[in-house]
Amino acid sequence: MEPTNVKQLLKQKPKANLGFYPTPFYRLENLSKKLGIDLFIKREDFSGQSLFGGNKIRKLEYLIGDAKEQGAEYIFTFGATQSNHAMQTVESCRKEGLTPILYLVAYVEPDENDLRSNLLLDRILGAEVHVILKNPGESDAEVDARSVKMAREHMARLTEKGHRCYEIPMGGASPIGTTGFINGFAEIAEQAAAVGQSFDYLIHATGSGGTMAGLVAGKKLLDHPMRVVSFDVIGHDASYLENSAALANESLEQLGADDRLTADDFEHDNNYYLPGYEMPSDAANDAIRLLAREEGLFLDPVYSGKAFAGMLDYIEKGIIPPGSSVIFLHTGGATALFAEKEILGNLLEK
Numbered sequence: 001m002e003p004t005n006v007k008q009l010l011k012q013k014p015k016a017n018l019g020f021y022p023t024p025f026y027r028l029e030n031l032s033k034k035l036g037i038d039l040f041i042k043r044e045d046f047s048g049q050s051l052f053g054g055n056k057i058r059k060l061e062y063l064i065g066d067a068k069e070q071g072a073e074y075i076f077t078f079g080a081t082q083s084n085h086a087m088q089t090v091e092s093c094r095k096e097g098l099t100p101i102l103y104l105v106a107y108v109e110p111d112e113n114d115l116r117s118n119l120l121l122d123r124i125l126g127a128e129v130h131v132i133l134k135n136p137g138e139s140d141a142e143v144d145a146r147s148v149k150m151a152r153e154h155m156a157r158l159t160e161k162g163h164r165c166y167e168i169p170m171g172g173a174s175p176i177g178t179t180g181f182i183n184g185f186a187e188i189a190e191q192a193a194a195v196g197q198s199f200d201y202l203i204h205a206t207g208s209g210g211t212m213a214g215l216v217a218g219k220k221l222l223d224h225p226m227r228v229v230s231f232d233v234i235g236h237d238a239s240y241l242e243n244s245a246a247l248a249n250e251s252l253e254q255l256g257a258d259d260r261l262t263a264d265d266f267e268h269d270n271n272y273y274l275p276g277y278e279m280p281s282d283a284a285n286d287a288i289r290l291l292a293r294e295e296g297l298f299l300d301p302v303y304s305g306k307a308f309a310g311m312l313d314y315i316e317k318g319i320i321p322p323g324s325s326v327i328f329l330h331t332g333g334a335t336a337l338f339a340e341k342e343i344l345g346n347l348l349e350k
């Protein structure tokens, strides 16, 4: 299938126009020279709709499109208190006249008298924000499940009063959200073809898995040779790839496509997320400083910094051989540079 056919297939889906596409795609001249590879960047952080864009807007175009088609008034979603997804959902709701309600888990406890980063933006945007503090001994999975339970009880109360609610899972990782990155892969394939060269790798950060599922589903539809390498920023168990394949397959099925993925279709690396989600690593902070000082652009410590650090290590070890053509997908998140110290770590120490 050609990228234009994929775009045609996607036309059947309801969609809200939230971002500015195609996002920029260009060569990083200084770093290409320094690293001995041909390095391009895809600026998904420039998606719009505000200055603080990122990969979630592409998913939200389909999610908000679906919510509006279903007549929803309230949009519920989840994440950490500094969730990029939650903030971009609120922006999108505001543009489309929907009411956003957030259930956010405080992995890093916010200071209500000194709000930072995305939580600050959520408040300026006037979202209804419920901050869920972790109980002693409660695991991340348990507190996430508790926040979903609380949100669903809230939705039930609104539904009982005759309102229509729409639930978007954490990270927008639903089959409908995933559709956004089938679209995203087709866009990258078109831009890569337009510069007249073939690319060996597409590198990105993976969290909830929707971006990865969509990119790899797009690769499958196009039968594209570029390898998609996904650096995990959370640390997932083996079920992650099965779940991501299921997500991609439901998305492909909804589009009426025959292709299907298995866990083996993903090139997923779980070695660069430590010390943990929203916990800074020296390597990610080195990567942030490198990109800032060589190219004048900003990564973030939670997602793109860790993926870029993974890519640099692959280059150093020759896993990505010298002379390779590589696209780094910048998924946004730089608002985290204005987050709590616990998220930034030693960023300013060098």
Ligand SMILES: Cc1ncc(COP(=O)(O)O)c(C=O)c1O
Pocket (backbone or CB within 6 Å): 054, 055, 084, 085, 171, 173, 205, 206, 207, 208, 209, 210, 211, 212, 300, 303, 304, 331, 332, 333, 334
């Ligand atoms: C900046 C940034 N990069 C990457 C990701 C990972 O995307 P996904 O959740 O689709 O795996 C996220 C998700 O929140 C993000 O905010």
